[in-house]
Amino acid sequence: MSKNTPQAIRGTQDIFGADAEAFAFVVETFERVRRLYRFRRVEMPVFEKTEVFSRAIGETTDVVSKEMYSFEDRGGESLTLRPEFTAGIARAYLTNGWQQHAPLKVATHGALFRYERPQKGRYRQFHQIDAEIIGAAEPQADVELLAMADQLLKELGITGVTLHLNTLGDADSRDAWRAALVEHFRGVKDELSEDSQERLEKNPLRILDSKDPRDKRFVADAPKIDAYLSDEARAFFDAVTSGLDAAGVKWQRAESLVRGLDYYRHTAFEFIPDEGSEAASKLGSQSTVLGGGRYDGLMESLGGAATPAVGWAAGIERLAMLVGERGDERLEIAVAAENRDREADAAKAVALFRQAGFSAELFATGSPRKRYDKARKAEAAMLISFDIRDGQKTHSLLQTDPAIPREAEALQLFGKHWPIVI
RNA sequence: GCGAUCGUAGCUCAGUUGGUUAGAGCGCCGGUUUGUGGUACCGGAGGUCGCGGGUUCGAACCCCGUCGAUCGCCCCA
Numbered sequence: 056m057s058k059n060t061p062q063a064i065r066g067t068q069d070i071f072g073a074d075a076e077a078f079a080f081v082v083e084t085f086e087r088v089r090r091l092y093r094f095r096r097v098e099m100p101v102f103e104k105t106e107v108f109s110r111a112i113g114e115t116t117d118v119v120s121k122e123m124y125s126f127e128d129r130g131g132e133s134l135t136l137r138p139e140f141t142a143g144i145a146r147a148y149l150t151n152g153w154q155q156h157a158p159l160k161v162a163t164h165g166a167l168f169r170y171e172r173p174q175k176g177r178y179r180q181f182h183q184i185d186a187e188i189i190g191a192a193e194p195q196a197d198v199e200l201l202a203m204a205d206q207l208l209k210e211l212g213i214t215g216v217t218l219h220l221n222t223l224g225d226a227d228s229r230d231a232w233r234a235a236l237v238e239h240f241r242g243v244k245d246e247l248s249e250d251s252q253e254r255l256e257k258n259p260l261r262i263l264d265s266k267d268p269r270d271k272r273f274v275a276d277a278p279k280i281d282a283y284l285s286d287e288a289r290a291f292f293d294a295v296t297s298g299l300d301a302a303g304v305k306w307q308r309a310e311s312l313v314r315g316l317d318y319y320r321h322t323a324f325e326f327i328p329d330e331g332s333e334a335a336s337k338l339g340s341q342s343t344v345l346g347g348g349r350y351d352g353l354m355e356s357l358g359g360a361a362t363p364a365v366g367w368a369a370g371i372e373r374l375a376m377l378v379g380e381r382g383d384e385r386l387e388i389a390v391a392a393e394n395r396d397r398e399a400d401a402a403k404a405v406a407l408f409r410q411a412g413f414s415a416e417l418f419a420t421g422s423p424r425k426r427y428d429k430a431r432k433a434e435a436a437m438l439i440s441f442d443i444r445d446g447q448k449t450h451s452l453l454q455t456d457p458a459i460p461r462e463a464e465a466l467q468l469f470g471k472h473w474p475i476v477i
Numbered sequence: 478g479c480g481a482u483c484g485u486a487g488c489u490c491a492g493u494u495g496g497u498u499a500g501a502g503c504g505c506c507g508g509u510u511u512g513u514g515g516u517a518c519c520g521g522a523g524g525u526c527g528c529g530g531g532u533u534c535g536a537a538c539c540c541c542g543u544c545g546a547u548c549g550c551c552c553c554a
Contacts, residue, residue: 062545117552121478139554167554172478174548183554250551261552315553325554343554370554422507431515444512451513 066171066179068372076383077375078182082164084210085184092203094162094186099143101166105133110356111142113317115257122169124179136168140185141318141350141366142357148189149359157190157362164371175339176373184374187366194291197322197349197365198298204345204367205304208326213377215332216344219309220299220324222292224284226352229320233259235278243273263311279310288321295322314348318356322365323348337376344377345369384414387459389435391426392419397441397448404439404469411468413461437465441473450474 063069070078089096109119124136137143140163153159164184173179186203188196201218208216223229237259244252248267255262263274284292299306306324314323325346328334338344347367354362388408392401398419408415418430430438431453438453450473452466459465 065545122552169553171552172550173546177553181554266550340549341554346554368554373554421505424509424512425507427513428515434515440513453513 064179066173068178068180072383073380074375076381077378078371080378080381081211081371081374082184085162085164085207088203088207088210089162089186091206092160092199094160094203097144097147097161097163099137099140099147099163099165102134102136103143103146105135107146107357108135108138108142111145111318111353112139116316118169118316122171124168124170138167138169139316140165140167140183140368141187141353144185144187144189144366145353145357145359145364148362149354149357154190154360154362158196159189160187161189162186174341176341176370176376178372182371183368184371185366185368187364189364190362191365192351192363194294194298194322197295198302198304200347200365200367201295201299201306201324202302202304204326204369205302207369208345211374211378213334213344213374215329215334216326216377217329218299218304218306218324219312219327220296220306220322221309221312222280222284222288222295222321223313223319223323223348224280224288225320228280228284228288232278232280232283235283236260236262239277240273247273258315260313261315263313274311281310291321314346318350318353319348320351321349324367326369334377338373341370341373344373386416386433386435387413387437388415388465389430389433389438390415390417391430391438391440392417393423393426393440393442395423396443400448400473401441404441404472407468407472408465411464413459413465437462439469 086096105123105125108123112119114120118138123138125133126135128134144161144163147153148159162185164182166180166182168180170179171177186200188200205218224232237255240247240251240255240259240262244255246269247255247262248265248269251262251265251267251270254265262270263277265271265274281289296306309325312323312325313319314325325343327342328338328344334344335342345367346369347365349363349365351361351363353364354360388405390401390405390408392398401417401419405415405417416430416433416435418426418433420426421429427440430440434455436455436457436459438455440451440453442449442451454462
């Protein structure tokens with residue numbers, strides 16, 4: 056590579072080959088499943104006014120305080136490349152009067168941006184699929200959303216991943232629990248890890264899933280959310296779990312699962328690879344493959360009326376790492392021109408096949424005597440060769456197993472123009 | 478932001494305690510062989526050894542810096 060060639064931006068990816076096929080498979084499967092659940096497709100802007108994210112996600116979160124790609128446009132307005140979908144969708148809901156469609160089920164996918172150090176399963180420009188139900192207060196909405204996530208993972212063929220489920224309660228429950236946690240950990244502050252001492256001020260809930268052994272001792276006997284749940288919050292969670300059981304969605308309770316963003320209430324969940332599973336090793340140190348929850352307070356933070364909502368998002372790259380190798384689709388027909396004077400015929404044949412809906416590839420460059428071998432390496436279901444031998448135009452056909460559907464049709468089409476010799 | 482490992486041909490990698498003009502396989506291009514055949518052989522193109530400085534008679538190799546990649550911490554999808 057010339058030193059004159061600009062390099063790609065750190066943390067961006069040029070996805071190609073098997074990785075690109077796996078990526079496309081994830082998106083295609085998502086599109087199919089979201090139609091099954093009647094989620095409507097939305098397309099969203101890639102950037103928004105910065106305040107859309109800072110107000111919705113929370114000023115003190117890492118995402119807002121240090122990971123946003125923000126810049127001023129020519130009018131001096133602060134804009135930000137979306138670090139997530141939910142805030143932008145909430146803004147669109149309010150801006151466009153989508154209340155008229157409530158309860159509204161929407162789905163989207165695309166690129167997101169976060170300024171972080173890249174590592175396995177983690178990029179500065181990454182991609183997510185996303186599903187939201189807005190304007191639905193009932194636990195059935197949570198159940199439907201989770202059932203869709205569960206079915207998606209199954210249809211992707213992903214195993215060894217389990218739904219971890221928790222409730223953060225309503226606003227009052229969450230605040231009371233938070234206060235109790237702060238009190239509990241403040242008593243042993245000096246013995247906590249440095250990170251957790253900081254978390255005590257910024258985000259005490261996060262101490263619960265600290266990996267540091269110094270913290271784990273105190274996490275075990277920390278106050279549990281269950282003791283602070285209001286009757287309504289408890290009934291809501293019970294309805295979600297029994298709904299999941301009825302829908303056949305396997306789940307496990309994760310009392311210390313909290314989600315990083317400020318707007319979550321009630322249901323919070325993540326799909327996480329089982330420890331020691333193949334999925335876990337494929338993902339490196341990234342664990343969450345799909346995560347989300349209920350965000351009943353978010354619309355108000357953007358100046359809208361209180362609107363209950365639930366949603367989730369999943370990293371396409373992470374899912375793609377779990378779906379395994381997906382090669383290119385098999386070439387149906389390879390056409391070789393083994394003589395320069397047959398190149399026109401070969402090109403014509405390829406055009407005919409393509410117009411009839413067959414995938415076809417032409418091999419008519421480089422040394423004529425090597426074109427057959429090149430065509431052979433394409434491993435097509437059918438190989439047709441044009442040549443001239445002893446002054447006679449010849450056509451040969453090689454078929455390999457398994458045969459393609461419509462094989463007879465392809466042969467007939469070819470036979471209309473050239474005699475076949477087998 | 479912090480830490481560890483790594484940068485040699487388009488790709489995967491050799492390269493001895495520092496010692497002539499830097500190598501292989503694959504791929505690419507050409508030629509020969511085979512002639513219903515994924516063969517074999519021959520040849521060719523392609524590298525300021527990431528970049529900059531230092532040590533040395535001499536650096537791909539040692540030292541410093543820098544850029545990049547990978548993996549981990551934090552956090553997250």
